[in-house]
Amino acid sequence: MRVILQRVAQASVKIEKKKISEIKSGFLLLVGFKDGDGQREIDYLAHKIANVRVFSxxxxxxxxxIKQAAGMxxxxxxxxxxxxxxxxxxxSFTEAQAPELAEENYQRFNAALRAExxxxxxxxxxxxxxxxxxxDGPVTIIYDTENN
Structure with missing residues (x-):
């Protein structure tokens, strides 16, 4: 599992020019899964991200x-x-997890972040x-469960 964490002053997602999500101060997370990734990797990274100390x-x-900084x-x-x-x-994207399982893991990862x-x-x-x-910073951190 890989996550690119960027500390942001603001971030948003648009689809077909329509804004569907936005945050102010916090983290933008780009999240990817490979074959074999599951709950162990999800729980590990959710905990690491919730507790990383990168706010002033x-x-x-x-x-x-992020919790102490009231970030999103x-x-x-x-x-x-x-x-x-x-x-x-x-x-080539052959290492990426099959979409059906990756979508399930993505939802489980977001739930694990909320549980944190x-x-x-x-x-x-x-x-x-x-x-x-x-x-913001810029601060960018790469998490990879193969290199933890």
Missing amino acids: DSDEKMNLN VLSVSQFTLYAATRKGNRP GLKVSEGIFGANMQVELVN
Whole structure:
């Protein structure tokens, strides 16, 4: 399982020019699953993301987690996180989890984030989305359960 976390001042998702989700300060999460990913990876990353301390405290040090900073999450599924690019010029996505299972895991991941006490907005799985964000910092962290 891979998640690209970006700390944002704001972020939104549009589909066909219609805004379907938006947040103010918090995290934009780009979420991808590969074959074999399941509840263990979901629970692990939900806990890590809920507790990562990347928001500034009163001394301007990154010392607060998203709950302490009253932030929100915008979670967007993105199978292209598992693009294989070593050969040729056209990425292969054979490592990405089958869509039916990936959609179930995406919903389970968002539920796990909510169980951690986070406010979560979502994109729509499998849709062609336009994602807008204002990266704050910038702070970008890559989580990969194979490299934890």
